[in-house]
Amino acid sequence: MAHKAQTFPPQIKIPATYMRGGTSKGVFFNLTDLPEEAQVPGPARDALLLRVVGSPDPYGKHTDGMGGATSSTSKTVILSKSDIADHDVNYLFGQVSIDKPFIDWSGNCGNLTAAVGSFAINSGLVDADRIPENGHAEVRIWQANIEKTIIAHVPITNGQVQETGDFILDGVTFPAAEVQVDFLDPAGEGSMFPTGNLVDELEVPNIGTFKATMITAGIPTIFLNADEINFNGKTYNGTELQEAINNDDEALEMFELIRAYGAKAMGLIENIEEAANRQHTPKVAFVASPADYVSSSGKNISANDIDLNVRALSMGKLHHAMMGTAAVAIATASTVPGTVVNLAAGGGDRQSVVFGHPSGTLKVGAETELQNDQWIAKKVFMSRSARILMEGWVRVPGDCFTV
Known part of the structure; x- marks a missing residue:
């Protein structure tokens, strides 16, 4: 037939x-x-x-x-x-x-x-x-x-x-x-710090409570201190490369849960379950004071050449370098005295930072100022290529x- x-x-x-x-x-x-x-x-x-x-x-x-x-x-x-x-x-x-x-x-x-x-x-x-x-x-x-x-x-x-x-x-x-890229008024209307605080105590059930800076500049981002993350006996120091986290399902689940509770604290979602349908935002990142490490390409990164280390997750995985929008958030938060990002970089007033990421380093800068008790981001700038x-x-x- x-x-x-x-x-x-x-x-x-x-x-x-x-x-x-x-x-x-x-x-x-x-x-x-x-x-x-x-x-x-x-x-x-x-x-x-x-x-x-x-x-x-x-x-x-x-x-x-x-x-x-x-x-x-x-x-x-x-x-x-x-x-x-x-x-x-x-x-x-x-x-x-x-x-x-x-x-x-x-x-x-x-x-x-x-x-x-x-x-x-x-x-x-x-x-x-x-x-x-x-x-x-x-x-x-x-x-x-x-x-x-x-x-x-x-x-x-x-x-x-x-x-x-x-x-x-x-x-x-x-x-x-x-190619220099300038992000104008990256925080926009409303508070750049949606909780009203530069640092919050973010409580994540069954995981822990973390000092967190939650900021909306560039992209909504939750910043934690690396040395406060301790789950199932695993600790972090801010020099991790992708395989240290992306091959660890428990670690990825932990960071996703932190991200979900941070999203709720920032007012981006009403229920924790909604985070699954909002994968791109917010980002979750952790920071640490400068430390030597070897990048993913084998390049030696010296603590003397950076102001801090930052690692960030995107779409549920540790990013191989740094998302540009998260770099905007890093730049902005670094210039606001008292945020976890600023403190990791040594604290105080600054206009730019050089941070270490899994692939190497990046310099970013920001113009921020305090107006009527609210921090305002006027511009963030960085160089990329295309x-x-x-x-x-x-x-x-x-x-x-x-x-």
Whole structure:
């Protein structure tokens, strides 16, 4: 008996650019290039982007998609010409879950921000009269997830984006051109410290009580002291690399529980169970005073060259370097005397810090001031780099976003 032939819709192709920004990489789209159903927020857009990245993947490999099966490489970006006064481009970021059919739109990716300016210029989203023949183009970015302004200073040579250079960013293998990124008013409306305190006693049932600085600058972040974390006989010192935590299921469960209770204390969720559907925010990080260690690339990091050590988790895993948005939080908290970040760096007044992370070091700075008993963050700045890895089209089954 002959088998009846089954027909399936063919693949469609969508213009896309695969870019590295800072220590992350992701798939970038111009909004108008997406299928009409995916040009607006909703299930169709999420389904399309999940298929592009290759999620959910129970194998945790993203073999059938563009993702890299880590929080740093499971990312999507949608850009459009800005409809906000005095801005060039609207930037929308989606953090794609690896093993769940879920995209978190609740926060920004500070690393990929470094690539937004060059994509915007190359895509014609920045007016030509704003791009110098040589020098730096100041690309004014409206970060749509968190409704904040970011300025990317994109190097230009002979009217074209300059991507190659000698700037070394720890966590990135090869040098590239330096891109300075300024995050303006990163805390915004309301208190930068949502609990009203610079340091809280965060009680986590069955885990412990921790001194915690909970801050909303850059991205909501919960900072703990490494030496206060002691669970099932395991202690932390702030020099850990990925394998020390990511291969330890008990440690990951502990940090996720801390994150959930911190999210509730910050008013981001009402019930602890809601944290599972808010994976991207808040972040949880732990800090320690300077100490020598060997980075993941084998580089010797001296305590004399850093102000503090910081380790941060993203999407349930210890990050291989540092999330750009968490670096904003580190910069801001370091300049506010009395936070756990500031105290780990030695305390007192400061405008910048150099911190150690698993891949090396990073210098960040902030302008903060006390106004009417409230701390205000005016600007945070750091240097990253960015590069186009591939451009053309991504292909997906034509019915993958039919919901």
